[in-house]
Amino acid sequence: MSELSRITETPVPTVKYYLREGLLPPGRRTSPNQAQYDDEHVRRIRLIRALLGPGGLDVATAREVIAAIDSDLPLPHVFGVAQRAASVRVDDRAVDAAALERVDALLDGFAIHPENPGRIAAAAVLEAFDAVGQRNADDWSRRYVEAALIVAEADLDTVERRVTRDEKAETVVVGTALGDALFAALRRAAQEHVSTTRYEPERADEIRRARSTP
Amino acid sequence: MSELSRITETPVPTVKYYLREGLLPPGRRTSPNQAQYDDEHVRRIRLIRALLGPGGLDVATAREVIAAIDSDLPLPHVFGVAQRAASVRVDDRAVDAAALERVDALLDGFAIHPENPGRIAAAAVLEAFDAVGQRNADDWSRRYVEAALIVAEADLDTVERRVTRDEKAETVVVGTALGDALFAALRRAAQEHVSTTRYEPERADEIRRARSTP
Known part of the structure; x- marks a missing residue:
């Protein structure tokens, strides 16, 4: 011990x-x-x-996804468990039909089941975005879909590189939980970068130097 | 009332x-x-x-970002407050120098300050990913960076479309908090889509139909 x-x-x-x-x-x-x-x-x-830690799961949820790794559930099932476990903290009980329709238009051509947790959570977020009077959410969210596809392809490629079923299952669980945190982190870095190069381009070089000379 | x-x-x-x-x-x-x-x-x-709700903030944090909207802080400062508030729940106290170097290589050319919360959180996530023996994290995270840039451009464009300083400040706060949830949701939808089209292409059409005929 x-x-x-x-x-x-x-x-x-x-x-x-x-x-x-x-x-x-x-x-x-x-x-x-x-x-x-x-x-x-x-x-x-x-x-x-x-x-x-970085995965942000509570103990009960961690126990659940670990049980899925240790089970002999086929990989798509492990994905399902991980998706629901490391889930978006959104109250999706009262998502209305109009918001779901908007998400379906956004995800046109996607081969996903109606109960995909992401579909319902996305509808809840768009509803909230609307409620605070934000416009142009459709253009905003279309570009999020484009980015989400890049990330999902990267996620699946990472799983494919592992050899055994258990390694793959572990990567599914870890990647799903940690991927959210990684993306949110990189989004913050990208926001500062885009904002600086757009609005204070004359300061960009100086800021870059501050980081490269520790 | x-x-x-x-x-x-x-x-x-x-x-x-x-x-x-x-x-x-x-x-x-x-x-x-x-x-x-x-x-x-x-x-x-x-x-x-x-x-x-969907933004996932606690009351103290919500109070802080609302105060930033109501202040006359310039927009980049509001961005900073929102970034730190709606922050990635990662313990970044003990991030080691090697992980930060990896993130800096990943974000080569980014005009961001060393204390950008995303830079440090990303290092903590990569460290955790390493600790569980995941390889190829560099290819994985490079593609995350590509996606994060798309999202950050969309975020900034959405802010620019608003007219007054207060509207812009509100969009910064709402977009930062809700954007994480939207992306995580769409990532789950994209994962199911990519996984189905890769591994069960013969079922993709049937699954698509299930969603379009309610």
């Missing part, structure tokens, strides 16, 4: 918490006070930390 | 809560038990609901 803690740089109480919460499988008991842990435990702890 | 509640479809206790939390400015008092509210209050309640 203490070695597991050392290798993964995770405090012992945290490791115990993962065990108690069923996120981490128990070690092989070698005596009443000793258990043996192996490389799988190390990998699993790193996965848990990624999901609970 | 009851009319304000009716028009905005927001329960009276919720409106009172917004007042108490300083999210909504008080109405003009017309008698000890009466206050007058106007269109600005209607607009503000819709904004609060968008930020706390």
